[in-house]
Amino acid sequence: MEAPMQQHPQLQSSLSAFFFCFAASFFLFSLLLMLLRSRPWCACDVCRAYMTSSWADGGRFRNLGDWYTHLLRNSPTRTVHIHVLGNTITSDPANVEHMLKTRFDNYPKGKPFSSILGDLLGRGIFAADGDSWCFQRKMASLELGSVSVRSYAFDIVSAVLRRRLLPLLSTVAGAGCCDSVLDLQDLFRRFSFDTICKISFGIDLGCLELGRPLSKFAEAFDEASRLSAARALSVWPLVWKVKRLLNIGSERELRRAVRLIDELSQEVIKQRREAGTATSGHDLLSRFLASTNDERYLRDIVISFLLAGRDTVASGLTTFFLLLSKYPEVEAKIVEEIKQASAGGDVREKGSGDIVGEVATERSDGDGEVASYAQLGEMHYVHAALYESMRLYPPVQFDSRFAVEDDVLPDGTFVRRGTRLTYHTYAMGRMEELWGADCNEFRPERWLNGDGAFVPQSPFRYPVFHAGSRICLGKELALMEMKTVVVTVLRRFRVEVLDQGRPPKFASGLTATVAGGLRVRFRMR
Template sequence: MAGLESISTVFCFLFFSFTALFSLFSLLVFILRLRPWCNCHVCRNFLTSSWTKDFDNFCDWYTHLLRKSPTGTIHLHVLGNIVTSNPENVEHILKTRFDNYPKGKPFTVILGDLLGRGIFNVDGDTWRFQRKMASLELGSLSVRSHALEVVAAEIHSRLIPLLASVSGKESNGGVLDLQDVFRRFSFDNICKFSFGLDPGCLEPSLPASKFADAFDLASKLSAERAMTSSPVLWKIKRFFNAGSEKQLKEAVTMIDDLAKEMIRQRREMGFGAKNDLLSRFMATVDDDKYLRDIVVSFLLAGRDTISSGLTSLFYLLSQHPEVTQAIREESDRVMGRAGATPSFEQMREMHYLHAVLYETMRLFPPVQFDSKFCQEDDVLPDGTFVKSGTRVTYHPYAMGRMESIWGPDCLDFKPERWLKNGIYSPESSYRYPVFQAGERVCLGKELALVEMKCVAVALIRRFDIQVSQPGQAPRFAPGLTATVRGGLPVRVEEREG
């Protein structure tokens, strides 16, 4: 009897293994039919990863290709992706033919497990509803004032004391990972501002956060889905709950659990008279799954983009002490020598600081590229034909490095390019789509700039911060936002007086 059971077990194992292999083979045949092999040099370089011989970052390889293109547009056939750095094309996609270039179902499927029906992953009426709600809230004076209070409290109660505690010390070799600090700082802020909850990630002990780690992993693995030559590849792994897809599922489950807990706590505490965004959305939305998706979208927007921008800022300031000194002089002139957080009015007077932030994000945009999907056959202004269903990507990282847009000094860090007679002078958002443009322009733009300015002023006036390896160019990890591999190790010295 035992022998028969063993034979049965082996038979079942072989049957299911054969079935799995047959399914895998069928899917691979489907891939080949769906996406014919392309033997052009760009696709070969992508498939073989030979571009890594000459470039540390995928975005730098794209920049190289776009510079060589007469139109500033390339076609990566194996990904079914048209990539452009042409401002006229960007305006066409984000404004002129906005309705023809939604996020699209392929994109929503890629990020669906993480973002669900959140504002960054939907189109049509669902997108319009969330955007209208967010616009009303983020534009109100009470919300802006609440945001400034949250940021100021986090700066003075946690950020400054943390840097002061390591100033001049040789513990850990005298080095602090500033990227990690900014990620913790912005995570605390967005949770307090959006949900009325304090995760305490920037406490002096720098506690580990399973949720923050899960969010990082889910962001990374979701982004990697978009880099596969066919969605069928990651869907196979998801079907078998294997490899990276198993990791993604586990990370998203942890994110779901915390989001549900946030919503539950807010319901128990009452949300009628609360200032946080979650409470305001809960007054209109009863669907907890929908609220979860909104929660996660705000976390992505408020945490990763701001920490990325601040990391790039202090990387560049470390190489340009004259810019640091100019910020100090401007802040002293506007605020006096007191160390308080600047008011909204004072921030509006700091034109040089504003220019520094814009110049930082020109070279290192927090979101390096953004994709849409063409609904109907179209022709871009540069003459590129776009077939229905094609992914179309505009590339802010590459655009910031184009001589055709910024001149021969495009690779130089020059805040002055944004100033006319000392006053900030904006560029077209289609030449500088760091905050997107058109109908999907970033609603949190002003709040993000306020948070970055407050941090910059507070730290620059109080500390000298030097990157440990200033000559080493950043290498970026895969993700939905720009994250530097290995962080940003710095040495901190408290200034006298």
């Protein structure tokens, strides 16, 4: 006996047409609803300039961040709205404190953030909210705050400097020809990738050998970061979501990069498990392996460590040396402080104590090439110069949250439920009311008191390391690594930046990356 549908082909055809029309109608209705919410047709001057990229016309603004800074400076409340993005941007420290502390629960990362970066970051600490974030934060805090981890990390950084970076720079500085020109940004990205992989996973990728291409891990991570960041800048999220659904274009490239990252992460985890307690235990991943068997969770931890420890350090160091090339008087003061600390003379009593932190033992490589932990703690001017550099060029230029409920900011701005609220760290470092009339100048002295001791500012005024409950747990490790590199390099070399007259242009990404790199030449002192 034939099936009912086979007996009535006309009925089958009608039902198929009905379901198709229903699905198409639902899709169109959802699209219309999304368009009404996102207001992609907004004709205000700000949105028109963003949509057409006319903000870049005439070369007045080299970067989107410079244009945002201009808008915020001219806003009475230091808050602006980009309607086509559904984004409210602020540079008011009171708003930042409200967002990250006072109403912290109302401003999670949110589902839109997870949708944009979830393919790369997964459930890692940078994308998580709620109980998952609390658990990861507690675990990471216990590990990153321990003296043993800081001591282990310092040993790794010192070893990579002494055994790889210094010999390489000595060779390049002695070449004395066009071959001595290096891309400083590439150099620091390789260096920080080597150190973070050793500190976090106990593996040595050997990226700091310039004759070798970057590892597949590093290349895939760069590609995935760039493509994920492009999603956040899109006025039409539906476009990349459809591309992801159909697996075409940039979304296909992103999926390929993430797949490679997943495979390599699994291999890293497998190696650490197989190594067992005989060779494991010091690196951060081994410590987390003892607390969970969730492979996907461990993969997300691997990615979080890479994002936190590689690109941010490389970005901070690159722009530091860029600024230093324009302010030789600052370089001279740094070199003098390095000499005084290295001489081992009497150190003045300073109110802030050892700003690097306490370590159980004072470590040194024995040959004077790399400063000891104690010596780094004496260098308050170097510390201030790093903070000043990141005020002007923060490695992460802005950060966003999504409002759970309607809210009103301290400056009176109404924030509708679902709105993306962004605090713009790059712009905040250029606000005259926060840093004075010389806010565009590189002046480390603004961070020192009358005795020459470093004095920190409120993290809501200087959210380079974020603030509130989500303040960066790896802050001290990052500062230690950057400070060690700066002191070690400047003790032996002069760094000449080529084409230093042009302000940097940043490529789109999760962290600030100088487009085209930074060409430099090293000279022996």
